[in-house]
Amino acid sequence: MKQLEGKTAFITGGSRGIGAAIAQRLAQEGAKVAITYKASPEKAAGVVDAIEAQKGQAIAIRADSADPGAIVNAVERTVQELGGLDILVNNAGIGVYKDIGAFTIDDFDEIVAVNIRAVFTAVTAALPYLKRGSRIITIGSCQAERMPGPGGALYAMSKSALVGFTKGIARDLGPKGITANLVHPGPVDTDMNPEDGPTADFQRSLMALDAFGTGDEVAGLVAYLARPEAGYITGSGFLIDGGTNI
Numbered sequence: 050m051k052q053l054e055g056k057t058a059f060i061t062g063g064s065r066g067i068g069a070a071i072a073q074r075l076a077q078e079g080a081k082v083a084i085t086y087k088a089s090p091e092k093a094a095g096v097v098d099a100i101e102a103q104k105g106q107a108i109a110i111r112a113d114s115a116d117p118g119a120i121v122n123a124v125e126r127t128v129q130e131l132g133g134l135d136i137l138v139n140n141a142g143i144g145v146y147k148d149i150g151a152f153t154i155d156d157f158d159e160i161v162a163v164n165i166r167a168v169f170t171a172v173t174a175a176l177p178y179l180k181r182g183s184r185i186i187t188i189g190s191c192q193a194e195r196m197p198g199p200g201g202a203l204y205a206m207s208k209s210a211l212v213g214f215t216k217g218i219a220r221d222l223g224p225k226g227i228t229a230n231l232v233h234p235g236p237v238d239t240d241m242n243p244e245d246g247p248t249a250d251f252q253r254s255l256m257a258l259d260a261f262g263t264g265d266e267v268a269g270l271v272a273y274l275a276r277p278e279a280g281y282i283t284g285s286g287f288l289i290d291g292g293t294n295i
Contacts (some may be wrong), residue, residue, distance in 0.1 A: 053078040060072050061167065067188065074268035081107070108130055134183075135182070136183065138271060180225075186231075186232060187232070190235075223283060256291040257295050262289060262290070
């Protein structure tokens with residue numbers, strides 16, 4: 050049974066990697082899907098084509114997550130073209146890794162704009178359309194809880210901020226029957242962090258399972274949180290990291 054039949058999902062950064070996997074999984078479960086992308090129109094079109102090939106409905110919207118106006122417009126276009134909004138997935142994010150003394154104010158502003166402000170913008174833009182039973186799911190990181198090596202201070206800061214924000218909006222939106230949760234991936238095999246990349250062996254050394262995860266595995270957890278059966282879960286964070294943070 051398609052448990053998300055009749056629902057509409059909006060996913061930021063859905064043209065590749067984890068975001069693309071989430072888009073396709075939610076579509077398989079019956080949701081109409083809108084994805085945003087910044088600079089990969091061919092990949093975004095490929096995600097839409099894959100969903101449509103399975104008789105689903107999807108649109109791709111160019112929107113830089115660092116631009117609040119673009120996010121607001123993308124949410125409004127989703128509602129106009131797909132008929133509503135029930136599931137918001139804040140997936141878009143960036144990582145800048147440097148020694149703390151090498152970071153610039155521009156690095157700080159960029160990470161805050163994409164990893165924190167864009168989540169706030171998407172949530173506040175979506176709220177007028179969300180109703181009882183709607184879901185807000187944000188992709189965090191296992192590094193919100195543990196930083197195993199140098200260079201990630203700003204990234205960890207940005208993902209940790211999402212923990213407090215999610216708990217806060219869960220309190221605010223609980224009386225309206227809207228849930229808000231976090232999914233914290235560990236090392237996942239994507240083009241941004243391939244399982245054969247230069248730091249892959251170090252990352253595997255931290256894991257209990259000694260293997261990178263897949264976008265499909267993360268998407269499965271997101272899909273569960275989007276379903277009606279997860280309606281009593283809110284303000285929570287879920288590690289899916291192969292035991293990296295044990």
